[in-house]
Amino acid sequence: MQKFTFNKEGFNNLFPFHLLLDGDLNITSIGKSIAKLYPNLKEGESFKALFRIKRPFLDTITPAGLLTNLTQLVILESRTGSDVQLRGQFEQMDDCFLFIGSPWFVSLEEIKQQNLSILDFANYDPLLDLLQLIKTQEITTLELRNLLKINNNQREELRKDREELNRIAMVASANNNGIVFTTPDAKIFWCNDAYMRQTGFSREEVIGKTPVQIGNNPAIDKVELHTMIDRFYKGEPFDVEITHGRKDGSYFWTRIQGQPVYNDDGKVLQFFAMVEDMSEMREKEEELKLLSVITEKNTNSIVVCDKNGHIEWANKSFEQTTGYSITELIGKKPGKLLQGKETNPETAAYLAQQIRAGEPFKCEILNYKKNGIKYWAQIQGQALYNERGEIARYFAIEEDITERKKLERQKEELVTSLEKSNKELEDYAQIVSHDLKSPLRSINSLIAWIKEENEGGLSDQTALYLSMIENKLEKMDSLIQGVLTYSRIDKADVNKERINLHEIVRNIISIIHIPDNITVQVDGTLPTILADRYRMHQLFQNLIGNAVNYIDKPHGLVNIGYTETGAHYTFYVKDNGPGIAPENHQKIFKIFQSLIKNERSTGLGLSIVKKIADNYKGRVWLESELKNGTTFFIQLPKK
Template identity: 35%
Template structure:
């Protein structure tokens, strides 16, 4: 660098240094005046305003609250002077530290600061300027600055400003805005209609539900800031009692006290509950909120519920079943009239008493205690109970008990529905006695039948023997007619003996539980076919495997034997066919035995199962076989019927239950 340039730079620095010293002298000269101004303004803590005398431009821009951080800089941003508050805020060591304010500005705000300096020099002051600061100790904060130029005459010599940390204020303001936004969103999305008014009844907020409830119906519109004082008049046309609606609005606004659950009904049948909520800031009234809730469904449901409750109370009160509600200690809380009538006590005598102490007979108290414990565990069941009424009579009840719950699902007692079955029990006892007598009578009858059959067969055998002796002794003397008559006597005696045997068999058809077992019908029927006499021209076909069932083997054998033998007996075709089939119909099996025999006319279908009814007068037919078959089927909880057509054949159908008390 040339010496000339060095000399020029040295002189410039000297002038700048001289100017800085001159500025310091001026500031020191005015410091006493600034102190007096600061003393007068220290209590206000409000925004900084220019309070300096217009004739002294160097003091222009001193702010109201000098307690804030106060800084004076030269026109290049170098700090000339600052108070203790500024030292602390900016993390300097002392007030005389040589530092440039531009060095503590966040680099991202550099362009913003340059533009603010241009505005400051042009307009002489800037207010409410915000910039991000990073102190030399790396503390970051958002600074709020109000600044002005210091003049010496008409020449700008420096700048002064108030710097405040507004970081927390900004955060708080942001949070407040967020809270207000959330609150506004919440109110707007409530099912209740919301209208918020300020202290002058200007609209602050209105949600969609309010608009849907009233404004659309009234074809009105209201926007933020609109006067709501006439809203009552606009909306009253919607209500059944418009004057009451208007007066209630005026009274609520006048009294400024909380009003809850006022109910109004609209002309279209809707029911609203309204709340008036005054809003205060301390003692200062700031407005109020109207909240409208459509409770039409709730009210209608309540009315319906009350109607249903009354209906069921009437049913319970008048039904023939005795109902009682008890607590956890078996104390009677409620009974209907039927219960009182069943016990002989009045309702007043029953309510409050312990049910187990006054009703059950002594031997059944243990059962009641057991059931009470089960109710507490949530168990429901039915059982028989003997009770003694007020008159001392023993009555039989069928009790259906269930736990009683509160709204939290907790067991709070029990409810019992009681049915007096005394008459039924008496009939049941009579039935049991009759059955015992009938069983005894049947045993006697069966024994009698055996005796009679034996006593009847003995003379028949004697007659048969005598006839045989007469024929043998007089063989040469008897003519052909006499011998034929003796043959008729033999045939009649045989038929008489068969008839007696069939009657005995029919009377003895029955079985007890000890005879029941699983029977393989496939083996049983195939075994029968092997031992029965089957003519060569007759074929017996089992179309599908027969099942195993639970029953009495001998009776089932007798059943199939009679039907197969019957089919063989009445086949008149050159080629006889007998088909045995079965269908699984769920709870029972359906069997069929089909033949191509002579058939049976329809008018005889019901008669053939009657005792002694035979359509063909054959010497080997007594008319009892199908009656025995029917009895065996019925003993296996089944039915028997037939389909037949003369000359074409007959099909016997019968069902057997899969479970006869297995």
């Protein structure tokens, strides 16, 4: 298994708002941007002492609790006084926990207040696009308000006619918007029925109170509120968008337009205000902002559903993929519309359960188009929450992966076919090697009989010829055995045991032919490793045998030894032979490749070495200098 390797610099480039925790939940790495948000945060401190998990709520933070919530959206808040929340997800990396996320801001000004800049965010962070869109909207709104101010000044002149204002007051009771009249000191003395329906208060509860007392709520914009109050007491018209409280503690978005009513001397007699419920319009505006952000850089199919799972909106790609028009999609549930008899019921149940729980979801599912054609889709999505923390709707992004699934099936079929072919080739190699060895043994026996029956009667030339035939037969037998050995090297070793490599190598040295002018020595003591004894014997016998066979010096020397790291053993077989040219370093590992003519060489030895190393997920390479020898290195994982 590949072990997780943490690179802090690389993680900071991709995930500047990350926290890495060890198995005891102590902080071992802090993202460069998180360090700006929490300057007193230090590595080595306890995560659970500094943070609480707000969503999903965990009373006590434990490794088991984090494991249970790995696939969920997590909201962190500091225990040390900072009001910035982090939204993201935990992932387990070996015995560590990695939190990846970003802070949640609603304006670019908040980023500046926290001494952050755009450079502190990952390039892909969608929060930057959303905040920029909100900023653009604020600028547009400000421009509209400036225009409205000019327009109000013009309207003020027109509304100075007291009789017109009185006529407005007379019809106020029939207005669908809330209407209130106040005294110059802001006490309400009249309101219409619409205002009582909006707020839930009775007329008796409203009369004598100020609009601020009635409408105050936790979400109210203090700046807008003070603007409205300031203009009121200056006797100026005002037009603000602000939240307005209800009797039950909830609130709704309003547009409040106020106008003073003057007497003949120009003094304010009373104030007239119209309260328009803007909640539905605001929700639509937020929806449009969201949809524009989602669709701006995404060509995949996108669908938005209400809190009950019914489709509210879908983009053109979704229509083109499914074959349904937007009018056919609105009000339908995607699952009932697109799933069919071959759709995996477990996947469908997973989607339904995640949506009911308001949790993010990601899966691959078989869907059906309107015309009945099946297609594979990768779906990911999540719930969207309103300002009160309630699920408002869901959105999902769907990618057509039909072609990818076809390629995966083709790959599986190819792997199955290759496995079958490899087995057939192995069986064939064994049969052929057996059939080839049989006549070789017969020829060898015939030569022995000829020598025996003609002992002393053969000419020197004939005896030489027979000896040459025997050498060729021996090489042919070695070649056949090498092919059979190569074909039998499986892709996975099943017979693994703890083996003493030092003992194996000493045994090899004792049984192979080593000329008197060559010394083979082991540097130190080789380790005991987990491997297949026969494969390791093949590997080292081929390497040591090659080194001995090719040495061209009067005094040859072969050294065997190793080094190790935390994850690998690296063995070496070094000789002082003729060396190998750089252009041949890779060629020699190919089957039937031999660079020097040698009666005992089959061209299979190093290809067998490489195949064994590959099967252990190791590697083999060499370093060589012409005329000064060669060193072969074999790196094997410890596990």
